[in-house]
Amino acid sequence: MATKTGTSSIGPKQAARAFHSVRFANDNGRPLNLLVTVDFTTLGIDSDDAYRVFQQLWSRVARWWAYRRTKDGNLGAFDCYAVHEHPKGGPRHVHWFLHVPAGYRATLEQAILRRVEKLSGLDCLGRAVHFLDVAKPGGVAKYTLKGVHPAYAGHFHMEASDQGFISGRRLAISRSIGATARERAGWKRNRSDRRT
Numbered sequence: 001m002a003t004k005t006g007t008s009s010i011g012p013k014q015a016a017r018a019f020h021s022v023r024f025a026n027d028n029g030r031p032l033n034l035l036v037t038v039d040f041t042t043l044g045i046d047s048d049d050a051y052r053v054f055q056q057l058w059s060r061v062a063r064w065w066a067y068r069r070t071k072d073g074n075l076g077a078f079d080c081y082a083v084h085e086h087p088k089g090g091p092r093h094v095h096w097f098l099h100v101p102a103g104y105r106a107t108l109e110q111a112i113l114r115r116v117e118k119l120s121g122l123d124c125l126g127r128a129v130h131f132l133d134v135a136k137p138g139g140v141a142k143y144t145l146k147g148v149h150p151a152y153a154g155h156f157h158m159e160a161s162d163q164g165f166i167s168g169r170r171l172a173i174s175r176s177i178g179a180t181a182r183e184r185a186g187w188k189r190n191r192s193d194r195r196t
Contacts, residue, residue, distance in 0.1 A: 006167040009162075018141065034099070034108070035096070038128065041093070060115045082094050082172045147163030
């Protein structure tokens with residue numbers, strides 16, 4: 001019998017990469033400013049299938065974004081990261097933190113909702129998908145990364161909270177703000193920046 005592969009917490013390297021991605025996006029003038037939460041439990045999607053379903057959602061929205069970008073060069077890269085959670089007694093869900101240029105929020109929201117409807121087979125999503133405008137990305141980054149291993153929480157000046165076992169990858173970062181993009185840009189963290 002095969003054992004489940006997954007994680008019970010976010011590792012310190014993963015957390016650091018996510019925080020660096022947020023800073024990099026800020027430094028590029030493209031701060032992550034929209035938090036999308038998708039509740040797979042409310043959608044009736046099994047916790048073991050949630051990761052695969054979200055991969056499909058990310059892929060479909062990224063394709064839509066790339067198409068829209070060919071029509072409007074102001075859209076820019078698809079900057080985002082996602083963190084999966086399944087706290088004890090709570091729903092299996094994902095926090096998807098994105099940059100959305102001014103004037104595109106409603107369009108992106110509709111694109112996400114339509115794709116969630118198709119993937120879930122539901123015509124009415126109720127409160128299963130939630131959108132939140134973000135003014136302070138550093139604070140939201142700490143919230144989304146609260147599933148960090150408790151031994152490393154102090155290093156990131158935050159409190160850890162058990163977010164349960166996740167099948168598949170717990171954290172994903174888009175290439176546009178990932179380690180390779182940061183390296184190619186010659187980006188270095190400003191050590192005097194203590195926001196996160």
